[in-house]
Amino acid sequence: MSDAPTGPMRETVLHGTHVxxxxxxxxxxxxxxxxxxxxxxxxxxxxxxxxxxxxxxxxGRFFVEGPDARALLxxxxxxxxxxxxxxxxxxxxxxxxxxxxxxxxxxxxxLGPERFLLIANAANAAEVLAWxxxxxxxxxxxxxxTDRTGQVAMIxxxxxxxxxxAAEVTGFxxxxxxxFHITEGTLLGAPGLTARTGYTGEDGVELMxxxxxxxxxxARLMEAGAVPCGLxxxxxxxxxxxxLLHGHDMDATVNPIEAGLAQFVAxxxxxxxxxxxxxxxxxxxxxxxxxGLRTRERGAVPRPGAPVLAGDAPVGQVCSGxxxxxxxxxxxxxxxxxxxAVPGMAVQIDVRGRLQDGEVVPLPxxxxxx
Amino acid sequence: xxxPADRRYxxxxxxxxxxxxxxxxxxxxxxxxxxLGDVVYVELPKAGAxxxxxxxxxEVESVKAVSELYSPLSxxxxxxxxxxKDSPELVNExxxxxxxxxxxxxxxxxxxxxLMDAAAYASLTA
Numbered sequence: 378m379s380d381a382p383t384g385p386m387r388e389t390v391l392h393g394t395h396v397x398x399x400x401x402x403x404x405x406x407x408x409x410x411x412x413x414x415x416x417x418x419x420x421x422x423x424x425x426x427x428x429x430x431x432x433x434x435x436x437g438r439f440f441v442e443g444p445d446a447r448a449l450l451x452x453x454x455x456x457x458x459x460x461x462x463x464x465x466x467x468x469x470x471x472x473x474x475x476x477x478x479x480x481x482x483x484x485x486x487x488l489g490p491e492r493f494l495l496i497a498n499a500a501n502a503a504e505v506l507a508w509x510x511x512x513x514x515x516x517x518x519x520x521x522x523t524d525r526t527g528q529v530a531m532i533x534x535x536x537x538x539x540x541x542x543a544a545e546v547t548g549f550x551x552x553x554x555x556x557f558h559i560t561e562g563t564l565l566g567a568p569g570l571t572a573r574t575g576y577t578g579e580d581g582v583e584l585m586x587x588x589x590x591x592x593x594x595x596a597r598l599m600e601a602g603a604v605p606c607g608l609x610x611x612x613x614x615x616x617x618x619x620x621l622l623h624g625h626d627m628d629a630t631v632n633p634i635e636a637g638l639a640q641f642v643a644x645x646x647x648x649x650x651x652x653x654x655x656x657x658x659x660x661x662x663x664x665x666x667x668x669g670l671r672t673r674e675r676g677a678v679p680r681p682g683a684p685v686l687a688g689d690a691p692v693g694q695v696c697s698g699x700x701x702x703x704x705x706x707x708x709x710x711x712x713x714x715x716x717x718a719v720p721g722m723a724v725q726i727d728v729r730g731r732l733q734d735g736e737v738v739p740l741p742x743x744x745x746x747x
Numbered sequence: 748x749x750x751p752a753d754r755r756y757x758x759x760x761x762x763x764x765x766x767x768x769x770x771x772x773x774x775x776x777x778x779x780x781x782x783l784g785d786v787v788y789v790e791l792p793k794a795g796a797x798x799x800x801x802x803x804x805x806e807v808e809s810v811k812a813v814s815e816l817y818s819p820l821s822x823x824x825x826x827x828x829x830x831x832k833d834s835p836e837l838v839n840e841x842x843x844x845x846x847x848x849x850x851x852x853x854x855x856x857x858x859x860x861x862l863m864d865a866a867a868y869a870s871l872t873a
Contacts, residue, residue: 401784417810418785418836609784609811675833677788678808700787700810729813731790 389434390530390588394595398605406499408435411607420610421702424577425745428536429606430598433576433583434591437502438529439509441493443520449513450485450493452650455633457643462487467557467574470641471633472497472505477654478629479636481505482621484574486559491520494559494570498623502526512650529570530591534603535581535614537745540573542601543582546594547571556580565594576611578618579745616708617701619669619741625681626667626696626710634658635712637667637740665693668718669742670726672707672735675700677728679709684727687717695726701742707733708742749777751843755859756868757801757819762843763859766850771820771859774847775807775838778872783809786838789831791816791849796824798851800858805848807838816848820858826850 387408395402400411411432413420423429441450451458456470464487472480481501486494497505506524513522534543543549547564549571554560559572570585586594599605612622621627627636632655634642643649644656672679679698684691698709709726717724722737754764760779764772780786788808798804798818805816828847831837838846853859863871 412811413784416785416839613810675788675835677790677806678813680813702810 387435389432390591391432391434391532391595394592395432395605400605400607403608405608406435408499410435411605413607413609414605417607417609417613418702420604420606421613423604424536424579424606424610424614425703426537428534428538428542428581428603429577429610430595430603431533431535431606431611432531432595433533434526434530434588435499436526436531437495437497437499437505437524438526438531438585439495439497439506440523440525441495441509441520442523443491445513445517445519446491446493449509449517449520450495451647452512452517453509454483454485454495455642455649455651455655456485457646458485458487458493459646464489465554465558465560467559467572469557470643471627471638472508473633473649473651473655474629475651475654477632477651477658479623479627479631479633480508480629482623482627482638484572486572488559488561488570496531500624528588529585530588532584532586532591532595532598533575533577533581534584534598535575535577535579537579538602539579539581542598542603543571543584546597546601547584549582565590565597576620577614578620578741578743579614613699613702616697616699616710617703617741617743619743621667621710622697631712632658632663635663635665635667663715665712666715666718668711668713668737669740670695670698670709670711670724670735671704671738671742672726672733674733675705675707676733677731678707679726679728679733683709683729685711685713686725686727686732687713687722692717692724698726703743707735713737749843750865750869752865755819755862755864757817757862758871759801759817759819760872761817761819763819763862765859769852769856770825771822771851771853772847773819773849773851775816775842776868776872777842780839780842780846783807783812783814785810786835789835789838789848791827791831792824794824794827798822798824798849800861818851819862820851820853821855822851822853824849825852
């Protein structure tokens with residue numbers, strides 16, 4: 378998952394904290410980021426049973442403001458960013474090109490009548506910003522797009538204890554900020570945003586203080602019992618939760634229907650970029666569909682690129698795969714011919730020449746108890 | 748770092764420990780398990796297989812990566828640590844004891860002289 382850097386290595390404001398804590402640093406999307414501290418399995422367990430904190434300051438944070446802000450985002454994003462989207466709501470969706478291919482996925486948060494926050498993946502942030510600016514210049518001139526990735530940090534606090542720790546440390550009120558909502562308030566006395574979102578399959582919040590306040594907030598969250606977690610645990614947890622990773626599980630050659638993301642595409646609401654192509658895929662069906670795979674026994678780990686077979690015929694390849702620390706099994710995602718992408722279908726995964734028996738299973742692999 | 752003085756070490760971070768019955772136990776070092784991170788799968792030769800000194804004998808997989816295992820000596824594999832199939836984490840938790848990999852009947856016991864003692868290995872990984 379460590380993507381090659383495209384320029385000089387960047388650091389988040391928490392870089393020094395990671396190094397001091399003994400984080401193992403790796404290049405990811407141009408940033409020097411911790412892949413783990415104590416260990417990926419221990420960190421994953423902490424998030425499933427207690428609380429973990431992740432530095433996600435490398436993700437792109439773009440503020441969109443002005444009379445055309447809502448219309449611009451409604452055009453860019455597949456979810457319904459309509460007039461009636463309440464202030465304080467967050468919506469997950471895709472950013473598609475005109476052919477319906479997925480440029481990136483991300484969350485749009487409504488902060489005010491004409492004020493929004495858009496969060497994009499680190500690896501795609503520059504591309505999404507340039508693409509958004511092109512549409513803004515062409516059709517939605519009545520708004521501004523401001524990249525505050527460097528000025529605003531982001532710490533994901535996730536796990537069954539996360540909301541309690543947020544309440545203790547920042548005064549967060551979980552009754553007032555339901556899942557997939559955001560609030561503007563204070564974090565340790567300084568202005569900051571708290572979103573009830575995440576990428577682990579657990580309840581939790583994403584805290585966005587001004588960058589200079591992030592190290593103090595991180596330290597306070599640790600004192601309250603949150604365990605520092607790296608990109609390794611983040612990847613393992615999101616895969617178990619059936620959450621896709623752009624660049625692995627979807628890209629510009631894939632449309633949201635194939636990716637199993639139809640519920641995040643508002644075909645009956647306003648227009649969005651790529652809508653005719655996505656609507657066609659939804660109406661006609663697709664030749665391939667993203668499927669969850671689980672191997673029968675613990676064995677060699679299926680990793681991206683491993684061929685998937687049905688009968689003796691190759692039918693696809695793993696796009697994300699690994700050992701699921703909570704489900705305690707090897708799990709993977711792969712695009713398969715739609716007739717095969719059905720739970721219960723027997724498949725084999727060729728892991729470096731060793732065939733692992735498995736089957737298609739429903740997603741997610743893991744759902745938290747409620 | 749914990750480094751038992753009773754055994755020999757290879758530069759590929761395996762250890763070899765002579766047993767009273769003349770066989771040699773093989774495992775990976777504390778340094779290696781720490782570098783690998785959480786081990787989730789170990790591929791070992793089968794009992795009866797021949798292994799050759801410094802040649803690949805298997806693979807160890809952590810959550811993030813696959814690494815090759817090299818035998819620190821030549822000989823016949825007489826026993827494999829089958830508990831690793833269901834509990835590969837023993838390689839992390841107990842690399843010098845419960846997380847041993849294979850037991851080898853040495854073809855040439857003098858080969859162990861080509862390996863490092865604890866002090867030499869300690870300076871390699873310092």
